[in-house]
Amino acid sequence: MIQNIPLYDICSLSDINQDDILISRFAPYLETHKNLFATHRHSFYHMVLFTAGSGAHTIDFESFEVKPGQIYFMVPGQVHSWAFDGFTDGYIINFSASFIQSFLLQHGYLDNFSFFSGNLADTVINLPQETFAAVKPLFEAILTEAALSATSAVDMVRLLMLQIFILVNRMSINPATGNNSSYNQTLLKSFKNLIEHHYSDIKLPKDYATLLYITPNHLNAVCKDIMGISAGELIRNRILLEAKRMLTNPKLSISEISLKLNFSDNSYFTKFFKKMEDITPEEFRKKITQDHGK
Known part of the structure; x- marks a missing residue:
């Protein structure tokens, strides 16, 4: 069980x-x-x-x-x-x-x-x-x-x-960090905080850029410069992490998780998860359950 x-x-x-x-x-x-x-x-x-x-x-x-x-x-x-x-x-x-x-x-x-x-x-x-x-x-x-x-x-x-x-x-902390880098670090921190609060309802970098009063290109450049990944990847990684956390709870069905993360349907959520993780949500849940039972 x-x-x-x-x-x-x-x-x-x-x-x-x-x-x-x-x-x-x-x-x-x-x-x-x-x-x-x-x-x-x-x-x-x-x-x-x-x-x-x-x-x-x-x-x-x-x-x-x-x-x-x-x-x-x-x-x-x-x-x-x-x-x-x-x-x-x-x-x-x-x-x-x-x-x-x-x-x-x-x-x-x-x-x-x-x-x-x-x-x-x-x-x-x-x-x-x-x-x-x-x-x-x-x-x-x-x-x-x-x-x-x-x-x-x-x-x-x-x-x-x-x-x-x-x-x-x-x-x-790098003591040689300049003012521009410090500004970008603050901007990235604000972006991450926004993602933390809105990953389920805001999924596009341009919408976060609007909230930060900068252009999407600027946001993307900051993410690539500091994190080495795009703004979109940062958002998708946070959605994926929350999906994984939810999948550890067997009381939540795949449909419920899809709904909580604001995917339009189960198939879109499964396609997103498999593209990111190379396995389906069901396969991930099975693996986590087996690991937990060891």
């Missing part, structure tokens, strides 16, 4: 009634939650720093090699699984958006960090030795603060997490 891909919130993974934050060393977390090796989804933000281990982990159907010194970030809704080879350790922090946002006046502060964009190219980062050496003690300090009942311990955890975000973000 087909099992639904589970969706976990922080409460379901914590021994205490805490729905905003879960902090742990990675090895004991794995020992307690062996069910998380199989494909699952999160309703929260998720950050892991590996200090030991090998194998692989998969985010939104793309596999990454596990390496000590690697940090990865996930946003709510992404699909995830682990396939470790031997002992694996490090640190894990699961947290809600409100855990950080309640501490800050700037709305959407996490959007400033590319690794929280959901773009897989920015999600998994192999830290240089000097950055790893600076970040690891911050995770240790977070564990220490989390174990305290001291006044403002939770605020100290927030501050330490922000230090981690900023240090990792600084590492990925």
